[in-house]
Amino acid sequence: HSIAGLPCNSLDEVFKAVEKGAAQFGVVPVENSSEGAISRTLDLLLDSPMRISGEVVLPIRHHLLTKSGKLEGVTTVCAHAQALAQCQQWLSVHAPQLKRQAVSSNAEAARMASIDPTLAAIAGDPAQEAYGLQAVAAQIQDDPHNRTRFVVVGTYECQPTGADQTSLVLSVDNQPGAVHSLLAPLAKHGVSMNRFESRPARKGTWEYHFYIDIAGHADDEKVAKAIDELKSIAAFYKKLGSYPRSAA
Incomplete structure (x- = not known):
C-alpha cells in the first residue's frame, strides 16, 4: 500500500488537516535531543481531540540552502525557531552577517527562499528537493548526534503490543x-x-x-x-x- 503525503506549512495545519479528515494521520515533532520539548506541539496535543498512535526518533540533518547555492545577496536566514537554535553556533561562526528570522516551519522557510533570493533557509533533504534549492553548507547542526522524536496523531486507538x-x-x-x-x-x-x-x-x-x-x-x-x-x-x-x- 502506498501513502500519499500532504505537506503542511505549520504544526497547526497538520492538526487541522487530520481533524477535518484531509489526512488520516499527522506526524509532528514533540521533542529534540538538543533543545528539548516542542512547546507548540504540546499545546496542540492538549487542545486537540486527536490521540497519539505511534512515535519515531530520527536523526536531524540541517542544511543552509539558497536558490543559487551561494550567500551573495542573501541578508536573512529563515527556519523554525528550534532549527535556528540547533544551528546557532554554526551561524555565529560562519554566517554572522545574516539576520535570523523564525518562521512556522523549515518547509515554509524553504518555500520562502525558493522565491526570494535575499533569503536562505535551514532545512533538510526533503525540503531542499521539493523547492529546488542548493546547499551553501550541509549538516550545519551544532550537535552531530541531533535527534528529534516525532509522534503520529490521528483517531486510531492502538492495541497492546507488549512494548x-x-x-x-x-x-x-x-x-x-x-x-x-x-x-x-x-x-x-x-x-x-x-x-x-x-x-x-x-x-x-x-x-x-x-x-x-x-x-x-x-x-x-x-x-x-x-x-x-x-x-x-x-x-x-x-x-x-x-x-x-x-x-x-
Whole structure:
C-alpha cells in the first residue's frame, strides 16, 4: 500500500488537516535531543481531540540552502525557531552577517527562499528537493548526534503490543507535595516514567500542566491501576494515547 503525503506549512495545519479528515494521520515533532520539548506541539496535543498512535526518533540533518547555492545577496536566514537554535553556533561562526528570522516551519522557510533570493533557509533533504534549492553548507547542526522524536496523531486507538508507552497530561492543585502526588501512584504500582515535562496552563495564574510518558499500555493491569489513582487526585486528566514505543 502506498501513502500519499500532504505537506503542511505549520504544526497547526497538520492538526487541522487530520481533524477535518484531509489526512488520516499527522506526524509532528514533540521533542529534540538538543533543545528539548516542542512547546507548540504540546499545546496542540492538549487542545486537540486527536490521540497519539505511534512515535519515531530520527536523526536531524540541517542544511543552509539558497536558490543559487551561494550567500551573495542573501541578508536573512529563515527556519523554525528550534532549527535556528540547533544551528546557532554554526551561524555565529560562519554566517554572522545574516539576520535570523523564525518562521512556522523549515518547509515554509524553504518555500520562502525558493522565491526570494535575499533569503536562505535551514532545512533538510526533503525540503531542499521539493523547492529546488542548493546547499551553501550541509549538516550545519551544532550537535552531530541531533535527534528529534516525532509522534503520529490521528483517531486510531492502538492495541497492546507488549512494548508500549502511554502519554498523559495532568494538573494538580498548587500546594506542597503536588508533584510528588503524581509520582507516588507510578512508584506504588511499579510503572516506569520515561518523560516528565511541565507547561504553563495559560490561565493567567502560576498553574502548570504536566506531560508524562510512562512505560506500558493503559490496558496493562498495573498501568491501569496507576492511572485510576492519578485520575482520583488530578485536577485535570487527559490520556494522549497508548502506542508502540520507538526502539531508537
